[in-house]
Amino acid sequence: MPKALPIVVGVDGSEPSLRAVDWAADEAAVRGLPLRLVYASLWERYEGTSLADDIGKPSEQVLAEDVVATAARRAHHRRPEVEISTDVLPEEPEYALVRESRSASALVTGTRGRSGLAEALLGSVSLTVAGHAQCPMVVVRGNHDNQARTATHGRxxxxxxxxxxxxxxxxxxxxxxxxxxxxxxxxxxxxxxxxxxxxxxxxxxxxxxxxxxxxxxxxxxxxxxxxxxxxxxxxxxxxxxxxxxxxxxxxxxxxxxxxxxxxxxxxxxxxxxxxxxxxxxxxxxxxxxxxx
Structure with missing residues (x-):
């Protein structure tokens, strides 16, 4: 039997992306699917050879690994029954997430990333990916704190x-x-x-x-x-x-x-x-x- 395609979440440590993790964990539990958490950033363009002290890795990579680890702990705490994997990709997030959509049951993002100025406006990454994703893409919006709400309207x-x-x-x-x-x-x-x-x-x-x-x-x-x-x-x-x-x-x-x-x-x-x-x-x- 072929392995079930995961629900993929684009994470970057922002509050909207954490809400996306919550929503996706719930959805993975309902569907009985694995959850894949992905951080993508082309950090070499901005950091060159700059390394984090005592680690020997680019500081953005250290941040990315911390972000996905934190997101994984959050998802596990919310839905311990869901199988979770993580990945850090040194690529432009738009390109990486569109590629991920080719082997995903669904792709989930928040409304904006860390660089967003106003959550009322959709971030450029989510908007670009929504226009090219090859699987259903979910943009989690509707709340103004860092918690995903349980479905309440029943429709x-x-x-x-x-x-x-x-x-x-x-x-x-x-x-x-x-x-x-x-x-x-x-x-x-x-x-x-x-x-x-x-x-x-x-x-x-x-x-x-x-x-x-x-x-x-x-x-x-x-x-x-x-x-x-x-x-x-x-x-x-x-x-x-x-x-x-x-x-x-x-x-x-x-x-x-x-x-x-x-x-x-x-x-x-x-x-x-x-x-x-x-x-x-x-x-x-x-x-x-x-x-x-």
């Missing part, structure tokens, strides 16, 4: 787009809800473009009803293969998708959205909706790659 929210059939994000949402024993709320936002409105009294409201009906049909298509053993709720909401999903996140334990991956395209592959919820969600966000 998972997933946003669906115009072409939801066969959505990896929807499948992930139902799998996650089954593990947690909670329902899935499937949300489809819709808007009526301003140029389609009319002042004719007999036609008033017709364009809006058409767009709403299309949203309902998209939502039904997303649920056509939904498992019967997981409770689901449908929500069709008028408004900008990012705003609708951010609002839904306030009463959710997890917000899940898809991100299209285009072969041969090397730019950030997130989309406006995923980018927006990563910055403003009130709960942890999962970006699920949608491959063609």
């Amino acid at each position: 998972v929210v997933v946003g669906v787009g115009e072409k939801p059939a066969g959505s990896a994000a929807v499948r992930f949402a139902f799998e996650e809800a089954r593990r947690r024993g909670v329902p899935v709320e499937v949300v489809r936002a819709w808007r009526c473009p301003a140029h389609e409105t009319t002042d004719h009294p007999l036609m008033s409201g017709e364009p809006a009803r058409l767009h709403e009906q299309q949203a309902v049909e998209s939502l039904e298509a997303a649920l056509q293969d939904a498992p019967a053993d997981v409770e689901s709720h449908r929500r069709v909401v008028e408004g900008p998708t990012r705003a609708v999903l951010v609002d839904a996140s306030r009463d959710a334990d997890l917000l899940i959205v898809g991100a299209k991956r285009r072969p041969g395209h090397y730019g950030l592959q997130l989309g406006r909706v995923a980018h927006g919820v990563l910055h403003h969600s009130a709960c942890p966000v999962v970006i699920v790659p949608e491959h063609p």
Whole structure:
């Protein structure tokens, strides 16, 4: 039997990364998966041959080893049943974590690293990795101390787009809800473009009803293969998708959205909706790659 792929966490000693460790330890316990804690930094670029006293290692490497050891103790204390491994990689963190995503069940980061100026804004590492990760990526946000909170709302929210059939994000949402024993709320936002409105009294409201009906049909298509053993709720909401999903996140334990991956395209592959919820969600966000 092949070895189970681990849940990988990018750690750097910051409070957001410690919350990510807590969240990932809980998730690893629920899934019965190993946990891998990774610190990545290209410290040679900044330190050259500078060594820590009495150790003979670059001081950044000493710090990194201390960070992953501390994170491992924290994860073990929280979830002693989880198998934990650590690694320190002398590489750019964006590159290292994207590579790690190729052999992970999920990749987890905090909102920002030690150099972040404001946690309300997503750090550049998490944002870059979210745009390239090959596995579901979780950005743990929603708290303002160094503790990950136990899920309390009892629901998972997933946003669906115009072409939801066969959505990896929807499948992930139902799998996650089954593990947690909670329902899935499937949300489809819709808007009526301003140029389609009319002042004719007999036609008033017709364009809006058409767009709403299309949203309902998209939502039904997303649920056509939904498992019967997981409770689901449908929500069709008028408004900008990012705003609708951010609002839904306030009463959710997890917000899940898809991100299209285009072969041969090397730019950030997130989309406006995923980018927006990563910055403003009130709960942890999962970006699920949608491959063609």
